[in-house]
Amino acid sequence: MNRMINIKNYEAYLLDYIEGNLDSSQEAELLSFLNRHPELGKDIVDPDSYKIVPPTTGYNNNESLKKANNHSYLMISHVEKSLTAFEQRELDSLLCDDAMKSELEMYHRCKLSADSNIKYYNKNKLKKAVVFVPNKLKYAIAATIALVIISGLAINWFIETSANLNQKGLALYSNIDFEKTLHRINNPDNQNTKSIVEINTAKTKANNTDCNDQNNIIKKVYTPVTLLPMSKIKPKIIEIEPCIAQLKTREIPELYEYQTITITYKKGNEKEDNNFRDYFNKLKDINGPVKLLKSQKQELLSLNQ
Amino acid sequence: MNTKEYNKTVEQFADKVYRFALSLTGNKHVAEDIVQDSFERLWINHGDIAFDKARSFLFSTAHNRSIDIFRKDKRMVDTDNFRAEVSISVDQYSDLKEVLHNAIGQLNDVQRSVVLLRDYEGYSYQEIADITGLNETQVKVYIFRARQFLKQYIGTMQNVL
Incomplete structure (x- = not known):
């Protein structure tokens, strides 16, 4: 300074x-x-x-900090097989003493071992069933599922399409008249017991003078028999069962121009024939006069008697 | 892990998990419950657990269930088996294994678990740490203390043999 x-x-x-x-x-x-x-x-x-003078108080537990019992660590590490080379040498030096050897042996004897005689006897309850499915079965299941789905879609499409067509049909049929042909076709196999009656609903030119009233035409056309033959006729057929054995609709591509209902009629007793005759007359009432094909007129008349 | 592999783990490890649980709890019925619970949890999660991880999962579940049981209700443990609160004189036993089993019962839950995993299953410190949720240093400390206790418990070799 x-x-x-x-x-x-x-x-x-x-x-x-x-x-x-x-x-x-x-x-x-x-x-x-x-x-x-x-x-x-x-x-x-x-x-x-x-000047600040440090206190003279000391730590009284110095002995506890000392590594007097280091041999325990070395011996346990020996049991654990985690001794370093230096520690191994240190332990070796301790083992000159027989007491230390005994202590080390005791540590080794303290190592636990499981009793293999102890078993868990409910293993089967723990296990889960293995379901083996062969590949062929997998493919078959997959194919079936696919088929069901496709069928469902197809049916759905058919129902929707039919509904649309029926709705369209209202408009189409509003201007048309129908020619109904009912004819009886004798079953060639068993002429006396089975007959087929076909109701042909065909589109003709819209020149029907009886149908000037548009609403009337619609109402007339929208009769169950004409537009919805399957759903509406079927209950009637049930009434005359077992005479009517089969009902099927044969759809022609242009549905609204030509629709055929085929009723297979099994000739029954007098009562059953009368029932069917009543049904046939109702068809006429709903759909107006029925024109018959010439060649089958006689057979229809015989039925209609 | 598929069903076949799951069933294989039952064959391979059910006995071991049972012995582990039995040594932890000292109670046969509790040990059986622990085994069933461990495998049930394994089955619930079998889609997410690889086959080679199943063993660790089982022992981890068994360890946790045992600790839960001890902490919730220590009275569940059948103390008559080898959970005597009073240290038993070594002189009463001629069999070291029996003495050791009594000594195990005197360890605290975690010490008992880690030393069993170490000796029964030969798990490494890190594996035991993963199973028990401890860190490796803690595992070493627990094992060290457990071994010291066991050695002190069984007394001198002369007393045992």
Whole structure:
């Protein structure tokens, strides 16, 4: 410290003085300065009073921190097979003592082993059934599912299409008249017991003078027998069962121009024939006069008698 | 893991899990429940667990179930088997295995679990840490303390033999 001691730096010199860092000349200079300025050095009586003296209290458990029982660690590590080379040498040195050898052996004997005689006897309850499905069966199931789905879609399409067609049919049929032909066809195999009656609903030109009233035409056309033969006729057929054995609709591509209902009629007793005759007459009532094909007229008349 | 592999784990590990659970709890019925529960959970999750991980999953489940049982109701454990609260004199036993089983009962739950996993199954420290949810250092400490206790419990070789 080559600078002169003055009022601005004297505190630094004071700190060095307290800590004993000043040489004799600097100390003399500082004391001279303080003599010249007694108000600055009045508090400095004893430099040692500024020092913090550490307490003399000590940690009383030093022994507990010592590794006096290190051999346990070495022996357990030996059991655990985790000794380093250095630790192994350290243990080897300990094993010169027979007591240590015995202790190490005891650690090894403390190693546990499971009793293989103890069994869990309910394994079968824990197991799950394995379902074996051959590939062929998988393919068959897949094909069946696909078929069902396709069939469902096809039926759905058919129903929707039919509904649309029926709705369209209202419009189409609003301007047309129908020629109904009912004819009886004798079954060639068994002429006496089975007959087929066909009701042909054919589109003709829209020149029917009896149907000038548009609403009337619609109403007339929208009769169950004409537009919805399957759903509406079938209950009637049930009434005359067992005479009517089969009912089927043979759809022709242009559904609205030509529709054929085929009723297979099994000739029954007099009552059954009368029932069917009534049914036939209802058809006429609903759909108006029925025109017969010439060649089959006689057979129809015989039925209609 | 498919059903076939699952059934294979039953064959391979049911006995081991049962012995582990029995040693942990000391109670046959509780051990059987633990085995059933462990395999039931394995089956529920068998779609997400690889076959080579099934063993760890089973022991982990068994460990956790045992700890739960001890913590919820320690009275469930049949103390008559080998959970005597009072240390039994080694002199009463001539068989070291029997003495050791009694000593195991004196360990705390976690110490018992880790030392059994180590000795019965030969798991590494890291594997035990994964199974028990401890870290590797904790596992080492528990094993160290357990071995020290066991050694002290059985006394000197002369007393045992």
